[in-house]
Amino acid sequence: MTPRALARLLGAWLALLVVSAIAVARWAALAPVPPSERLVVATEWRNGEKSSRRVRPPEPGDDAPDGTAVLEVGVAEAPLLARSPFFELGLVPGLDGVRASLGGRTAVVTVDDLLREQGYDRASGFASGQLTMGADRELVLARLGEQLGVSARDVAQRATLRRVRFERRVPRAKPAPRVTAEVLDPAAVRAAVKGAGEYLARGQDDRGRYRYLVNALENKTIAGYNLPRHAGATFFMAQAAGLLGDARLRWAVLMAAGYLRKEAMGACGPYTCVIDDGEANAGSAALAVIAFTELVRRQLDDSFVHEVRLLAAFLRSLQRPDGELMHEYDRAKGRPIDVQRLYFSGEAALALARAHRVTGDPADLEASKRLLARLVGTGWSFFGSRYYWGEEHWTCQAMAELWDRAPNEDALTFCLRWHAYQQKLQYDATDSPMDAEGAFGFGSFVSPRLTPASSRGEAGAATLAALRAARPSDPAVGPLQREIDRAVAFVMRHQFTPGPTHLFADPIAVQGGVPGSSVDWTVRMDYPQHAGSMMVRWLELRERAPNPP
């Protein structure tokens, strides 16, 4: 082949590619539907169930309905391919529904239908199934088929499908102002903390256990329990009870802490540890210490100093000469197992730092210092460590906790780098069609999760407190404050305060809960925990510096 022939071939290919790519993008993009031609889906909901539905053309008054039906108005449409994976990825989570036409009949699956059946972000999973993406194709086709009187397969093969962007209009609803970083209000944040605390307290049983995992739509508790998360939630409850001076939350946190003390603590050789399903590890003990120390610091119950001493001694016994912890304990053989698990070392560093504050035992301080030095030093030292990060939210809280007694400049630098990296991953308003501003992630196809925003905000506020103490005019102060503000605003926008109550079987039961994402409406007890802890730290920062940069 001659150079000229090759250049011609590649040039023609490039030109064709550019033109075809523009055509594909325009074909897939939503086109606004004129108001007079819009599809209006009027649905009556009773206890979260659809009781009636009418699909009709627009009527006067649809913009501010005063009936009993919730309106979903199709404001824009685009073609939708029935083939997988174009179907799954062709619907924007929480915004798009589907219209199918077949033989002169029309069927509609709206956004509320998909939210009610939890049909978004369900198609395929990765990262061990923890992250899922894509609408549930089988579910949508089945629902369309039921309305059209044909099988799901017929819908896929014969129907004309359209992606519809819906806007919801709830009768007599007052439009709430959008919570953004720019308008964050301490009173509203306090109310959000109270809501998260009340959600956890409302679900407690008479042993002091919270509801672990709740399907918020059905208000059903999903089986399972996790002691480290119980301890983490108890930490937040102590923060909230102390901050708000709320008697109900105080009662709830004492119940929860009492459960840990009475039913979860046991012997690990000569030490006392937390036993979860017969097993003992550093994470359970560390989070229990974090919770108990908060009870003492907030003057909710000083008697927990005793348990703090016992558990801190157990944690110290797990420390290796290089500062790292052995994370598990073989109770039968009475010795630690030298394995490392995600989060545990950061949690233990924070636990020991907090333990020292209430016990005054210098051994706790020394152990925490050594562990933190290991975490930010040799524990995360390899070529490329500036570009790849673990989950460091506990590590950075440990750094901040130690700052007034054992400042570690390397740890502060480490946390500032971690946050600078996170700031690059934080969505701005134009990064996603979803309401994702302030969340953290890599792309738009998965609805951003709330808890990573909460944990980063929590650690960000701790890091900012240390940075202000060390160098108040550091150039990182402003970006860090903005990162936290945006994370708080993002989480508050998605907290059930009260959320779309027409879709909930029992809206009061889940009020204040923090779901997994804008379309995953399960509430695990650590979701409100991290969200609430972030907000408490944000309020404490605001108290110290009422006019941040």
Place this chain on the structure above:
Amino acid sequence: MWYSRAVAEEPAEKERSGADGAVERERPVAGAAPGARGRLVFAVLAALVALLVALGVFAGLPARWAPVDVPAAIVMLSEIAAMVTLLRWSPRSGLVVRATSGLLLAVGLTLIALLVWTGAWLYGVYGPIGKGGALLYFFVAALALPYLVVVPAARLLWIGAKKRA
């Protein structure tokens, strides 16, 4: 060694002394085997492409999917054939090199087109697809470009030049 034999069998450019005593290089005649160095370079590149496709698709991708696996296997086998042909030159080797290069170029251009069309479709559905998403597509395309487009294009030019010579 197979590759040293291939190099040894190469009818190298011959040197002869002209009437004025200057050393002249004798160019290979049309249809003769291309230079040993060139063949060795392109054989190594063919092996590298085969290896990268094998690692990228059969070790890197978490699931088996015929629309990806079958073309990848064909490219892999084709590049191995190109490598062997380049090292053990025969009168038909030029044809094989052109065919395998054309195949690899076609696969490369198709892959990049599919990535661009997918990106365009996602842009249409989601609007701005996020800095991370856009960067990911750019890097996947950029990683494919040298091995699946530049290598076969260069090989086609090289073998074309040899034919014209």
